[in-house]
Amino acid sequence: MTKQHFDKSRFISAEQAAEQLGVSRATLYAYVSRGLLRAHPVEGDSRRHCYARDDVAELAGKRRRGRKPVDIAKSTLDWGMPVLESGITLICDGQLYYRGKRAVELSERASLEEVASLLWDLPDFGRFDISGPVLPDGWSQLKNHYAKVPVIEALLPLFAIVSEDGETGIWQQDETRLAAGAARLLAALFACVTGQDADHHPLHMQLARAWGLDAVGADLVRRALVLCADHELNASSFTARCVASTEASLRMAIIGGLAALSGGLHGGMTERIETAWQAVDSRDMTQYMRRQLAAGAEFPGFGHPLYPAGDVRAKALLTLIRPEFHVADDIAETMTLLTGKAPGIDFALVAMRRYLGLPEGAAFCVFALGRAVGWIAHALEQRRQGQLIRPRAVYVGRDPG
Incomplete structure (x- = not known):
């Protein structure tokens, strides 16, 4: 510029x-x-x-x-002017900022806990270790039951069972207790993914231990968690804000966020990418993708309206994956060649999962675990604003008779 x-x-x-x-x-x-x-x-x-x-x-x-009113409604809910003000995240000139700090630069050194401390704006949060709840009796049987269900469907009910509203209700004005409660909710979500009681190690290390990763793999997961922490008013964060605006607890805001994240146009995009990846024939990738495009079946996970020059989050992750994982590079280069679209964060998360040999569904889990920090941040900010989110509809139905 x-x-x-x-x-x-x-x-x-x-x-x-x-x-x-x-x-x-x-x-x-x-x-x-x-x-x-x-x-x-x-x-x-x-x-x-x-x-x-x-x-x-x-x-x-x-x-x-x-x-x-009709013009306002049309312009605010479809990539138009913002429907509310927020001081959490800015996307500007192709860069992503968390409270004025570049997210990519934070991902080079910060833990998810440190980013949570930044985004939540709770002065006492940094004093707490994020240790989760003691898992309930019958946890093994519960996990075995939900092991038969795709993780994209299992994570929400598991979290609802394990977590408690605790100190995160609207009545809680003590920021020390609120910070501790928010930390416990985040740890509960991690426990649902790892299947283990949370401990006092950094959250990315808890995942690394559960998934059998070395130090290099643990650091890559740490970066991904930080890059997923927030993304302005995406569908799940807006949902979390709507829930919080009704004076529901932070736990309920996370449950709302998880429900929205599961959709195929949001975090569920990772599952669509996994399916498309399995069908790719790397020996003749360009021809295969050209035929797919001609049939109207574009490889998912490419192009983002807020990043015309490419998603900086995806670039930060793929740069660390590409030297040893040529398939991701081949898919990305082919799609960019044919469509001009660059890979997004969803594609990068799937590439990371395959590169590290993580369990199926791990890409969605990393997305959800990182974004939970943002959901809590948005819920807290909306709570402080003290206003119910209640947009008006543009009625297009039959005239009253």
């Missing part, structure tokens, strides 16, 4: 742009992340951006013209 001299006749500052649009700075950045407005870096100051006066004026006009 070309850097601009701050010409006051053509450009205005972020503060001025937000004021002209009648929105907060966070909403202004959300407009940029969704491609509704372009931000120009200011020459000589990489931390500042300016905005073309004409672009801001045009967007302001669109907002004024779109104040009718």
